[in-house]
Amino acid sequence: MRVHQMWNGYPDLKEDLSVVLKLIESHIRVHNKTVETTIKELVHSGGKLLRPAYSLLCAQIGPDNDKDKAIAVAAALETLHMATLIHDDVIDEADTRHGISTIHSKYDNKFAIYSGDYLFCVCFTILSKHATSLAHLEFNSRSMEKILSGELEQLDSRYRSAVTVKDYLSRVSGKTAQLFAVSCYSGAIESQASRRHTMNAWNMGHHIGMAFQIMDDILDYQGDCNTLGKPVMADIKQGIYTLPLIYAMQANPGAFQPLLDKKSSLTDEDMVSLTELIKKYEGVEKALLLAQRYTDKAIKQLNKLPDGPYKEKLYQITAALLNRTV
Incomplete structure (x- = not known):
């Protein structure tokens, strides 16, 4: 099973992640073999x-370290x-993700849409077999609702130049941070960790997710198509205005408005102009500072967890997310 090279320094975790992928694959059984092959x-x-x-x-936070159950929950997530x-x-x-063609483009x-819906079903099939309690299953159902609400909020805000930092953070909280929070919380609760420690895990995951998305949005301005595996500055072209742009616009909205008014008609020259404006008004630098603050908040919650x-590993991985280039 192909596992990302970032886990080469964590051989035990890499092996567990390989088992996670195998478990997911074992649940993908579709009569239409084209659909099945595409999802795999x-x-x-x-x-x-x-x-x-x-x-x-x-x-590994709590006393119950059931590896099979932990892998099943990870696979569902x-x-x-x-x-x-x-x-x-x-x-x-x-058109691409991780450098390969997306399902809808192929x-x-x-x-x-049907492929995505099928994976939602697989998620809850795995959870229903392995989750410790119905309450946990219901919790993940509510979490999925919040994730989808974040996606709808993003869709509703397309090409809206009046978006604020608060609007952006609200969107990220549902769209990205929720699933990081649920991932940390689910691992902790399935290990029978205390209520206090499961909430520490939840808060840690939330802050990690916020920092991760901010960094992802920063990389949209700094990377290139080959390293990111997706088109550069794709968000602006789709009318999704993220933190570097929002911060830069606060300094001089009038400089940006004529460009943003073009919406989907932005040319390559317009994109260069936007990049220069964002650099001039330090949008990326300000976004990096906020990503650092969320990372610091995550480490503060991590410090409250039991030793082990x-x-x-959590320290190392979380710190690396802030310094990543892809």
Whole structure:
């Protein structure tokens, strides 16, 4: 099973993540073999598997370290994440992810939507078999509702130049941070960790998710198509205005408005002008400072968790997310 190279320094975790992928694949059984093959290709497309990794590590917080159960919960969470990615790509009209063609670009939107819906079903099939309690299952159902609400909020705000930092953070809280929080919380609760420690895990995951998305949005301005595996500055082209742009616009809204008024008609020259304006008004630098603050908040919650070998790994992985280039 193909597991991202970022886990090469964590051989035990890498092996567990490989088992997570195998478990997901074992639940994908579709009569239409084209659909089945396409979904399995997504499973092995080389994603970072951050959410299941955090879940697996947080499953070591409490006294009950049931590896099989921890892997099953991690698999359910990654399946949920993959389902949202498929739907994201349809909404964003993205042609590639991780450097390979998206499902809707290879086939069509209907095909992609049904594939995403199928993965939602797989997620809850796995959870229903392995979750400790019905309350946990219900909790994840509510979490999925919040994730989808974040996606709808993003869709509703397209090409709205009046978006504020508060609007952006609210959107990220549902769209990205929720699933990181659920991943850490689910691992902790399945390990029978105390109520206090499960909430520490939840808060840690939330802050990690906020920092992760801010960094992801920063990289949209700094990276290139080959390293990111997706088009650069794709968000602006789709009318999704993220933190570097929002911060830069606060300094001089009038400089940006004529460009943003072009919406989907932005030219390559316009994109260069926007990049220069964002650099001039230090949008990226200000966004980096906020990502650092969320990372610091995550480390503060991590410090409150019980000691154990898992803790140093959480430190290292969380710190690395702030310094990543892809």
